[in-house]
Amino acid sequence: VIVTGTDTGVGKTYVACGLARRLSARGLRVAAIKPIESGCGGAGEDGMLLAEASGQAQPTVALVRLRAPLAPPLAAELEGVELDDDRIEAETLALAEGTDVALIEGAGGVLTPLTWRLNAVELARRLGARALVVGSDRLGTVNHVLLSCEALERAGVDVAGIVLNAPEVPDASTGSNAATLARLRTELSIAVIARDDDANLDEVTRWLLD
Ligand SMILES: Nc1ncnc2c1ncn2[C@@H]1O[C@H](COP(=O)(O)OP(=O)(O)O)[C@@H](O)[C@H]1O
Numbered sequence: 001v002i003v004t005g006t007d008t009g010v011g012k013t014y015v016a017c018g019l020a021r022r023l024s025a026r027g028l029r030v031a032a033i034k035p036i037e038s039g040c041g042g043a044g045e046d047g048m049l050l051a052e053a054s055g056q057a058q059p060t061v062a063l064v065r066l067r068a069p070l071a072p073p074l075a076a077e078l079e080g081v082e083l084d085d086d087r088i089e090a091e092t093l094a095l096a097e098g099t100d101v102a103l104i105e106g107a108g109g110v111l112t113p114l115t116w117r118l119n120a121v122e123l124a125r126r127l128g129a130r131a132l133v134v135g136s137d138r139l140g141t142v143n144h145v146l147l148s149c150e151a152l153e154r155a156g157v158d159v160a161g162i163v164l165n166a167p168e169v170p171d172a173s174t175g176s177n178a179a180t181l182a183r184l185r186t187e188l189s190i191a192v193i194a195r196d197d198d199a200n201l202d203e204v205t206r207w208l209l210d
């Protein structure tokens with residue numbers, strides 16, 4: 001499952017970690033993988049948080065770690081790092097094999113470049129993965145979620161569901177966006193996650209196991 005979203009900072013890692021904890025608590029073999037992470041070097045890198053949540057032995061950090069807080073291919077160029085998309089795909093697949101569920105977190109949103117040839121949509125397509133789309137439950141998310149779903153679907157990637165995550169600062173739309181999306185796309189599974197309370201990820205866990 002590719003855990004992607006409408007933007008950076010919307011809660012992809014928070015959601016992926018909550019799912020990894022739940023899946024591993026059920027006794028399932030879980031891998032939570034960040035193929036490429038930029039902005040590395042501080043505490044609490046996504047790759048580390050994901051590994052801690054799943055309890056996996058390997059990997060303990062993102063497969064490729066880049067320092068600059070920029071889109072990965074730019075950060076890579078700054079460091080003279082060559083990003084090889086075939087290798088990233090193969091390593092991700094190798095880690096996913098032998099697990100019951102592999103959660104793969106992209107960077108940024110669905111079309112954010114992971115390399116100059118790879119983004120979350122293309123990685124999901126190549127891996128045959130389904131996608132979870134995480135968005136922030138704030139004004140603008142309806143458009144961002146629908147665009148993200150269109151990009152995934154156009155590439156033949158199955159959308160497993162939408163997770164609307166509570167923003168730090170709510171706005172007038174917070175709490176109503178799920179119902180709006182449900183009216184526009186009746187077939188989509190949508191879950192709403194509260195601030196500091198991820199109990200509704202139980203439902204999302206069930207989507208992944210169906
Ligand atoms: N529902 C939530 N309740 C409390 N904090 C949250 C929630 N969702 C996200 N956060 C926090 O908000 C920040 C951004 O979330 P994160 O999962 O890192 O986003 P992304 O992976 O999409 O960049 C992190 O510090 C994260 O712990």
Ligand SMILES: [Mg+2]
Nearest residue numbers: 012013046105
């Ligand atoms: Mg993240």
